[in-house]
Amino acid sequence: MYLLTGFLGILAxxxxxxxxxxxxxxxxxxxxxxxxxxxxxxxxxxVAADREKWEYWVAGIAGVGAILAPFVLGFSTLTxxxxxxxxxxxxxxxxxx
Numbered sequence: 811m812y813l814l815t816g817f818l819g820i821l822a823x824x825x826x827x828x829x830x831x832x833x834x835x836x837x838x839x840x841x842x843x844x845x846x847x848x849x850x851x852x853x854x855x856x857v858a859a860d861r862e863k864w865e866y867w868v869a870g871i872a873g874v875g876a877i878l879a880p881f882v883l884g885f886s887t888l889t890x891x892x893x894x895x896x897x898x899x900x901x902x903x904x905x906x907x
Contacts, residue, residue, distance in 0.1 A: 819844075824845075844879070873905075877895065
């Protein structure tokens with residue numbers, strides 16, 4: 811599952827530049843931070859031999875944060891940022907489940 815989590819992290823990192831919402835600082839940094847957290851937890855999950863569950867918890871919490879961020883931080887009117895973070899967050903929550 812770490813490959814899917816890594817893909818979601820990379821998607822969150824590159825999406826502001828692909829979908830053109832890199833001019834909004836809050837949406838940009840939210841995507842970069844959520845993507846970075848997902849990517850780093852994916853790397854730890856792939857490298858770790860002990861297979862602890864904390865990586866799934868981190869991915870799940872980051873997913874919930876991605877879902878809530880557009881509404882809490884006030885950029886829900888940017889539809890591309892909203893839908894990107896909803897998809898990435900929903901995917902992370904499903905993977906972490």
